[in-house]
Structure formats: structure tokens, C-alpha cells
Amino acid sequence: MTGHTQRGQCAKRMSILDAAADVFCRQGFAAASIDEIAAVACVSRQTIYNHYREKETLFVAVVEDVMNRANAMLFSVLSAFPDNADNLEDDLTVFVVRLNKNCLCNHDGKFLRKLVQTEGERYPHLFESWRQHGPGKLTTALSALLARLAQKGALVIDDFDVAARQFVALANADLQMMTLFGGTPTDAELEKAARNAVRTFLRAYGRPPAENAGAQPQLAAVSG
Amino acid sequence: MTGHTQRGQCAKRMSILDAAADVFCRQGFAAASIDEIAAVACVSRQTIYNHYREKETLFVAVVEDVMNRANAMLFSVLSAFPDNADNLEDDLTVFVVRLNKNCLCNHDGKFLRKLVQTEGERYPHLFESWRQHGPGKLTTALSALLARLAQKGALVIDDFDVAARQFVALANADLQMMTLFGGTPTDAELEKAARNAVRTFLRAYGRPPAENAGAQPQLAAVSG
DNA sequence: GACCTCTTAGACAATGGCGTCTAGTTTTAC
DNA sequence: GTAAAACTAGACGCCATTGTCTAAGAGGTC
Numbered sequence: 366m367t368g369h370t371q372r373g374q375c376a377k378r379m380s381i382l383d384a385a386a387d388v389f390c391r392q393g394f395a396a397a398s399i400d401e402i403a404a405v406a407c408v409s410r411q412t413i414y415n416h417y418r419e420k421e422t423l424f425v426a427v428v429e430d431v432m433n434r435a436n437a438m439l440f441s442v443l444s445a446f447p448d449n450a451d452n453l454e455d456d457l458t459v460f461v462v463r464l465n466k467n468c469l470c471n472h473d474g475k476f477l478r479k480l481v482q483t484e485g486e487r488y489p490h491l492f493e494s495w496r497q498h499g500p501g502k503l504t505t506a507l508s509a510l511l512a513r514l515a516q517k518g519a520l521v522i523d524d525f526d527v528a529a530r531q532f533v534a535l536a537n538a539d540l541q542m543m544t545l546f547g548g549t550p551t552d553a554e555l556e557k558a559a560r561n562a563v564r565t566f567l568r569a570y571g572r573p574p575a576e577n578a579g580a581q582p583q584l585a586a587v588s589g
Numbered sequence: 590m591t592g593h594t595q596r597g598q599c600a601k602r603m604s605i606l607d608a609a610a611d612v613f614c615r616q617g618f619a620a621a622s623i624d625e626i627a628a629v630a631c632v633s634r635q636t637i638y639n640h641y642r643e644k645e646t647l648f649v650a651v652v653e654d655v656m657n658r659a660n661a662m663l664f665s666v667l668s669a670f671p672d673n674a675d676n677l678e679d680d681l682t683v684f685v686v687r688l689n690k691n692c693l694c695n696h697d698g699k700f701l702r703k704l705v706q707t708e709g710e711r712y713p714h715l716f717e718s719w720r721q722h723g724p725g726k727l728t729t730a731l732s733a734l735l736a737r738l739a740q741k742g743a744l745v746i747d748d749f750d751v752a753a754r755q756f757v758a759l760a761n762a763d764l765q766m767m768t769l770f771g772g773t774p775t776d777a778e779l780e781k782a783a784r785n786a787v788r789t790f791l792r793a794y795g796r797p798p799a800e801n802a803g804a805q806p807q808l809a810a811v812s813g
Numbered sequence: 814g815a816c817c818t819c820t821t822a823g824a825c826a827a828t829g830g831c832g833t834c835t836a837g838t839t840t841t842a843c
Numbered sequence: 844g845t846a847a848a849a850c851t852a853g854a855c856g857c858c859a860t861t862g863t864c865t866a867a868g869a870g871g872t873c
Binding site: 374377407408409410412415 | 848850851852
């Protein structure tokens with residue numbers, strides 16, 4: 366019955382949430398002013414207080430909103446990995462590119478990492494759920510994925526959890542500094558970083574592709 | 590002539606700097622109040638304004654102070670790596686433990702990472718110098734160290750810069766999440782993380798120790 | 814003791830942001 | 844068309860903080 370109003374309200378809400386995410390991310394919770402958020406959202410200040418009781422309520426809503434988006438995207442990227450990996454190196458590289466581009470280095474990823482550092486101590490419960498559903502889910506899902514690949518004989522891994530964490534770490538190795546300083550990697554940089562990460566990961570955990578075991582393994586493929 | 594007075598002033602200055610670092614790190618620049626800094630430093634507010642013209646001046650001084658300490662510590666850890674590495678795995682493990690404990694996961698490291706994220710965009714010049722002298726120096730020094738080890742035949746590396754970044758990334762793989770959430774790793778966790786990192790790094794870039802080239806390399810040492 | 818510098822505690826105006834309220838306008842529902 | 848709901852613009856009180864100023868105290872040298 367209130368469909369139209371809901372749509373109008375919903376648009377306002379999203380506009381407010383987007384603007385608040387922008388301002389909170391740039392300024393931090395304390396320095397962000399409601400007036401600036403209202404200006405960015407092209408909305409009256411009273412409208413914000415109409416939707417959210419106070420500044421902290423708005424902040425919590427923003428974080429939860431971004432968390433939901435980020436989790437959905439993470440799930441999407443994770444489930445896009447092919448079940449039958451025919452070319453492991455290429456498949457992993459595509460996966461790492463997508464992971465970096467859509468989850469780790471994108472707008473929401475930077476927002477969450479930044480906010481969890483600045484306000485994490487002040488809102489432990491808020492980010493604890495993100496910790497479980499975000500990075501926690503990532504490592505467990507990756508761990509399961511690596512276990513599957515190991516069972517197929519494509520990888521040789523003793524500790525799947527450690528390998529999963531190292532996989533993520535390697536995927537970020539080349540981009541960490543850039544993202545720390547606010548930069549956004551280009552597609553070429555993403556591709557290069559992913560290739561470096563996957564190559565090293567496979568050099569550590571990969572198996573020689575052929576059945577002639579004992580032959581020169583991946584290690585000797587270092588070309589220089 | 591004013592030697593005693595100078596010492597007293599110096600003590601006050603350090604007390605102020607320490608307190609300000611503490612408060613700035615916890616609250617961020619905007620939310621940190623001069624009164625709280627004064628209270629933590631056990632100093633009158635006027636004394637702070639006596640030493641530093643305004644809040645921003647104090648902030649810059651704090652960041653520079655921490656940067657200097659961090660750089661000195663980094664240099665110390667880097668130069669502690671033995672010239673003649675007899676047992677590469679153990680030497681690297683000790684090195685990673687020291688790196689994490691004294692540079693990356695310690696008080697100053699967390700402070701700089703946090704502040705560079707929260708205030709980096711507002712003070713680009715301030716943290717640009719840290720970027721060069723901190724992480725920049727670390728990767729170049731590590732790159733040189735790896736090149737030295739490769740020349741000795743202990744490692745097989747095609748791109749030293751990439752390997753250096755990956756080394757740091759692996760060193761942080763197990764601790765990243767903990768430090769992101771403000772926790773401090775125990776000695777046992779540091780040891781374990783370092784061992785995992787070095788083992789994987791050597792699995793990727795290591796050389797079989799013996800001269801019987803072509804034999805089963807490190808890859809087969811996976812015990813499970 | 815006289816003097817000088819640093820420090821302290823507190824008062825002070827000025828600023829700015831938060832959250833409330835009101836009056837007036839637009840949009841939506843029926 | 845009308846009524847209800849939502850939005851806008853702006854004023855308002857309140858509070859925290861910044862940075863200045865003043866009067867008094869502490870510690871040192873000569």
C-alpha cells in the first residue's frame with residue numbers, strides 16, 4: 366500500500382547511507398559532521414535524524430550495510446571458482462584478480478579495513494560479526510577450496526588453514542602498500558600482482574603436472 | 590648553563606609525546622582532546638601549548654618522533670641478520686620473529702599503520718617520507734639481502750623485489766588479522782607464524798641443500 | 814634573598830557540532 | 844481534492860573543545 370512512499374524513502378535511505386559511508390570513511394566517526402553528510406546526500410539534516418535516531422545509529426547502519434554488500438560480493442567471487450579446474454594457474458590467477466578487484470581493494474573493502482582500525486575498539490560487537498562473516502568466511506572457504514584441490518592431487522598441502530592465509534597474503538603482497546596509501550590499482554597491476562602471487566603459491570604448494578614423478582618439478586622452472 | 594632546566598624540559602617533552610601518541614592512536618586526530626593528552630602526560634594544558642603551538646604541530650611532532658624510533662628499530666633488525674647464514678631456515682625464522690615483534694606488530698608499527706590510514710590523506714607529505722624510509726627501505730633492504738643469498742646459491746629467485754614483498758606478506762600472513770583487531774601476538778604465536786612463513790618461502794624459493802642437483806627438492810619434504 | 818624561567822590551575826571567549834523544535838513546502842495515498 | 848506523511852530550511856539550547864590569558868607556585872642560578 367505504501368509502495369511509492371517506500372520507494373521514495375528507500376532512495377533517501379540509500380542516498381544517506383552512501384553519503385555517510387563516504388564521509389565516515391574520509392573523516393572518521395568523530396570528525397564526520399552530520400551537516401556534511403546531509404550536504405553530500407542532498408538531504409536535509411532533519412531527514413537524517415528522521416531515519417536514524419542519532420549519529421551512532423547512522424554509523425552502525427552504514428557499517429552493516431557495507432558489510433552486507435561486501436559479504437555478498439565475497440560469496441559471489443568465491444562461488445565463481447570453477448569446480449573442474451583445468452588450468453590451475455590461470456584459474457587461480459583469475460580468482461585472485463577478482464578477489465582483489467571486487468573484495469579487497471574496492472571501495473567497500475577499503476572502507477571496512479579503515480573503519481575497523483579506527484573504530485574497532487569502540488564498537489567491538491559491530492566488527493566482530495564482520496570478522497566472522499568476512500575474513501573468517503574467506504579463509505575457511507579458501508581452506509576448503511585448497512583441500513579439494515589437494516585431494517585431486519593438484520596441490521600438496523599439509524596445513525590448509527595456513528595455506529589459505531598465505532594465499533590471501535600473497536594475493537595482497539604487491540598491492541598492500543598501494544591500498545594502504547589510498548591508491549587504486551589498475552587492471553594491469555591487478556593482473557601482474559595476481560600472477561606473481563599464484564606463481565609463488567604454486568611453486569610452494571604445486572605439484573608437477575605430469576605423472577612422471579621424480580622429474581624436474583616446478584622449482585626448476587625458474588627462468589629468471 | 591640551563592642544563593638542568595633543559596633536562597626537565599626534555600622529560601616533559603617526551604612525556605607529552607608519549608601521551609599524545611597514545612591518545613592520538615586510540616582516538617584519532619579529531620577526537621583526541623588536548624585535555625586528555627595533558628591528563629595522560631600528567632602535565633598542564635598550557636605546557637603543551639608552550640611546547641607546541643597548536644594541536645596540529647603536536648600531531649606532526651608525534652608522528653615524526655614515532656617514525657624516527659621505528660626507522661632506527663628497523664635498521665637495527667635488518668643489520669642483525671648474519672652475514673654468513675649457516676642454517677638458512679633458522680636464521681630467517683629468527684629474523685621474521687624479530688621483524689614482527691619489534692617493527693610490524695609492536696606499538697609504533699600499529700600506530701603508524703593506523704595513523705597513515707586515518708590521517709594519510711590529510712597530511713600527504715608527512716607520511717610520504719615514512720613510506721620511503723619505512724616500508725620502502727624495508728623492501729629494498731630485503732631485496733638486497735635476498736639477492737645476496739641467491740648469489741650464494743641458497744635461494745633461486747627471478748625477481749628480488751617481488752620476492753621481498755612476498756616475504757613480508759608471508760611473515761604477516763598469520764598475524765594480519767590479529768593486529769588488524771588490535772591484539773598483540775604471544776611469543777609462541779610469533780614463533781609459529783615465522784616458521785610457517787619461512788617454510789613456505791623456502792618451499793617456493795629454496796634450493797635443495799646438497800650438490801646432487803636434480804634430486805628430489807624441498808618440494809618432497811612435505812610431511813603432512 | 815633577588816631573579817628568572819618553567820609550570821600549574823583555572824577562567825575566558827569563540828567556535829562548531831549535535832540533537833530538538835517549528836513552520837512551511839512537497840510528495841504521496843486514497 | 845483532501846488528508847497524511849515526509850521533506851526542507853532555519854533557529855535554538857547545549858555541550859565539548861580549542862587556544863589565550865592571568866595569577867600564583869616551583870625550582871634553579873647568581
